[in-house]
Amino acid sequence: MAKKKTIEEPVRKAGLFEYAPAPESPAAAGDIATSYGHFIGGEFVDSSGSEALKTVNPATEQVLAEFAQGTDEDVDRAVAAARKAFVDWSALPGSERAKYLFRIARIVQERSRELAVLESIDNGKPIRETRDVDLPLVAAHFFYYAGWADKLDYAGYGPNPKPLGVAGQVIPWNFPLLMLAWKIAPALATGNTVVLKPAETTPLTALRFAEICRQAGLPKGVVNIVTGDGRTGAALTAHPDVNKVAFTGSTPVGRAIAKQLAGTRKKLSLELGGKAANIVFDDAPIDQAVEGIVNGIFFNQGHVCCAGSRLLVQESVQDELLDALKRRMATLRVGDPLDKNTDIGAINSAEQLARITALTDAGEAEGAERWSPACELPGTGFWFKPTLFTGVSQAHRIAQEEIFGPVLSVLTFRTPEEAVAKANNTPYGLSAGIWTEKGSRILWMANKLKAGVVWANTFNKFDPTSPFGGYKESGYGREGGRHGLEAYLDV
């Protein structure tokens, strides 16, 4: 390998890249109650049990609220409410269901600042992202599926396709409200009713969404929210009166759910882990590629299942690209999620921070070279510096396992064939990136990559009209677009 050029340790020159703090007001999140129960049958209700969990602000480690650990009985009540509501909801003309969803989309837009701030506080992600990405996509998703509700005859699933019944939905903590939208919007548009369990570290926006359902006048029981940890999720997915299970989260849990559902008639869709390759060829526009790489792995602290966590760079441009990437990484601002200038917020939980730390330690122990820009981290809260590993081999854990943090593993290749082989050398198959100016090579690569979403000369773009989901052990079924209806129809 060519001798590496020395990288000048970037210095943030005083005055050049200094920003005054530009904090969003936490008060904009609205009132956060000290404790929450569930939302069942259109009412906020207490749990049948007494166990409560706490959700903390990961940037400050302060407790935001207590919420109920959903019991089997709670789940039972919620499923019963959804079952009862299904009778009328599924019989409602699609055009009327559509209007409820349009209402929800509009109220989300109206309350988007509040929701964006609340999401940032509960999750740790930067306000710039919740404001500019999560919330606009949430509203767009409801708006998109609203329009399908009275057009299902034309969706390509035969005439008058039927809903499945009660959908049990379990979502992760990385995009709490967006994942809620991805689950609830298509389910309701197709005439199902839902019981949704948000993640145990990020329940607040789902509970706030329950208020929006009330404002929209959504019939009672059509949407039910039951909070709790994995035990509540397991009770929901196992419930005999649930007809459809949708899960987004880790591959091990997805596997367990698939096993749990074996032999039942429940329909299942799974959106699981990933270890995407972001592949940069020597003719790629380097500056654009660097932006794409940064967006690919540092967006949302790398808490993204489709994150471009493996950078595959063509050997001839390795030095040039890594120099530019390191310069760019040195300008990333890590800190207060509510500061509008923040690029990288807080790691969602102590548990996730421990996992990232363990995997990056393994990276060093296995011989990869670690680099992070000089960067001060706040004294309290959960933080991790944007991190780069070079000299990574395909066998390293950091090249195989999903880290789910701001950690990029760099591998090299010489030929397109080698890039494809390395990119596909993973049990996952969620996403991939290609950076080259040569159109025929983009299409050749896109054809060969085993990934459900391929971003060429861009990365981490999402749209309600665009199907999202994985190959292989990244799960099955698609969310978004016409394809996303299939998971909620009896077809």
Added chain:
Amino acid sequence: MSDTTFARLDVFKTYKLYVGGKFPRSESGRVYEVTDAKGEWLANAPLGTRKDARDAVLAARAAVKGWAGTTAYNRGQVLYRVAEMLQGRREQFAAEVAVSEGIGPKKAAALVDAAIDRWVWYAGWTDKVAQIAGGANPVAGPYFNLSTPEPTGVVGIVAPQAGYGHSLLGLVSVIAPAIATGNTVVVAAAADAPLPALSLGEVLATSDVPGGVVNIISGRTADIAPTLASHQDVNALDLTGAIATDGPGAAPALEAAAADTLKRVVRPELDPFAQDWTNAPGTDRLLSFLETKTVWHPMGI
């Protein structure tokens, strides 16, 4: 001129497995007796083993690249060629279907005709699937965005063991849609009615279907199906013929085994015995073993 007349002795067929385009005996060296509805001996079929199933998965995996990579037009012509070859052996298959399902010759011949027509139906689908299952997505931004269906890979199929027409028409109805879209398959033939399946291998071998695209194993479902369900290199599992109510060959056990590798699973019908394979197939099976790939590219100058 002989003054003694002999009835001519028929030449029996040695039924063999169909793996990687070849006709091996089972590695076990064992066979089992296939009988008609009255229990009369018809033939010996190879008693396929787990090892035979694993060999077949290897062959199927090796064939994926070529078959998925060929043009949809070409795949359509190959499937049509299967129909042509089957047409030429109509009488043989009618006889095998009649004894396999215990039905009269007229009904059996009609089922073979329907099987031939089903190949023609799927032959025409190969170059149309992408247009009904994919398309442009109007994203809110300056991007070209296109979704296309791709084959899932290797599909393990537990062939239909029940329902009217299962032995050949049912078999064709599960194999043809899977390979039409570019998958390759390993089929656990119906244990009690393997003869049409093993003979179909002979038809496929003379129909320009590349070796390994379809592999057919006869034997006990409880031996072969669990191997397919748990195999790391099988991407999807069609449990249509998993009619056992318990044991390792029952659908719940197979689906649970498939969960370890997150295989896409098609469950059996609630009542597989009530299934009538002459019903119009629709597009369900055609769309069951596809992955949607969505490609984004910015628009700009």
